[in-house]
Amino acid sequence: MTASLSARHLPPTPFLAVDAAIVERNLTGMADSAAARGLSLRPHAKTHKVVELAQRQIGLGAVGLTVATLGEAEVFAVSGVKDIFIAYPLWADEGKGARLRALTENITLTVGIDTEEGARQLAATTAGAPVGVLVEVDSGHHRSGIAPADAGVLARAAADAGLDVRGVFTFPGHGYGPGNRGSAAEDEAQALAVAVESLAAAGLAAAVVSGGSTPTAAAADASVLTEVRPGVYLFNDAQQLEMGTCGWDDIALWAVATAVSRSGQHVILDSGSKTLGADRLAWATGGGRLPDHPDARITALSEHHATVEFPAGAALPGLGELVRVVPNHVCAAVNLADELVVMVDGAVADTWRVAARGRNS
CATH class of the missing domain: 3.20.20.10 (Alanine racemase)
Incomplete structure (x- = not known):
């Protein structure tokens, strides 16, 4: 972070x-x-x-x-x-x-x-x-x-x-x-x-x-x-990044997660599919991307766990450390959130209510 x-x-x-x-x-x-x-x-x-x-x-x-x-x-x-x-x-x-x-x-x-x-x-x-x-x-x-x-x-x-x-x-x-x-x-x-x-x-x-x-x-x-x-x-997302539609500097939305467990070269984050959404197209390289750890990959998502594999020898986040995660499909992630936290120069400046979330009919 x-x-x-x-x-x-x-x-x-x-x-x-x-x-x-x-x-x-x-x-x-x-x-x-x-x-x-x-x-x-x-x-x-x-x-x-x-x-x-x-x-x-x-x-x-x-x-x-x-x-x-x-x-x-x-x-x-x-x-x-x-x-x-x-x-x-x-x-x-x-x-x-x-x-x-x-x-x-x-x-x-x-x-x-x-x-x-x-x-x-x-x-x-x-x-x-x-x-x-x-x-x-x-x-x-x-x-x-x-x-x-x-x-x-x-x-x-x-x-x-x-x-x-x-x-x-x-x-x-x-x-x-x-x-x-x-x-x-x-x-x-x-x-x-x-x-x-x-x-x-x-x-x-x-x-x-x-x-x-x-x-x-x-x-x-x-x-x-x-x-x-x-x-x-x-907002852009991991899909757009991997297609080449945008670069890392064009991604405006991410989940903020906490590293809650680690073993070997994998870390568990608390941003599971109920935060990131479960979408993963066949060509996607994982369940989302980590902008501060671009070589890491989310290899599994369950409801409250994101399993992140890091390359051999890479520095891992410490337990309790905050980690940014870009969802694969931002539309699905936003629909799971009540509000978006607005950051200006790295500080919380506002919140936006996701007013149309869940309006599926």
Whole structure:
């Protein structure tokens, strides 16, 4: 741990800390990059779930927010965000339909669709409310999303059902992997271009052409896209580090843990999966990374234990020593925390409540 940090002045471990200066640099960097290419920025707030950070993103020029759930949309709408896109194919039952209608009384609301059945259900339960939709297309991640060439058929069905079709979107999630960012961005642009043509053939214009995750945002094709939706960029994480999307100096969030046990060349930290999250993609080198011990690897995570292996001969943290741990997937880690401890020049300056945590429906 840096010398300026002392356990005397910190909350009990484990907790999540953020470096305010790095967050600000990451926020302004992405805002400037999008603006320079003529792209709108609609950051994904599922990463941070923090009202103060959403307001800063809007202040830096974001056209609105992206969220994953209706509950997240409600939190940020109450905080004053006026334009929100739920990038998810909601099944709008009567209860969710009523909540969507209520949101449209105060904000511009857009929802993702990828099936005709889902579109008709959304139209039926939000009838009379100005709910916009974007058609989701699959650009290679093979999760949700319709084939790009079929986007027009779905868009026409949605429009005929009474929905305001505003455009198309995709998530190039197959960019998550070493060496995949460039090709995923190319796939994204190609898929969206086909989808735009498909809408035009159905007599509909795509005012919004939306893509761009954190790994692919820098390579987003501004000749096709109108907006990008990165989320992780403001904090970054071990996945982004190992993909090469960011460097150590760009990581703004880490868990502060305590070394509680040691044997041979392994140390147990108190930041288990209930702090760091359990996500570990197949190519990840461990369960997180230690910025002050870059050659160490987290070889196992249980609920309250992180097992860290150090190279032979490496100096190990002493028992009771504080250790910084960067989670693999920062979105999952933040959703486990009630608050983030804000650090300025190595000292606690504030806390941010994770206001949208647990709003999964």
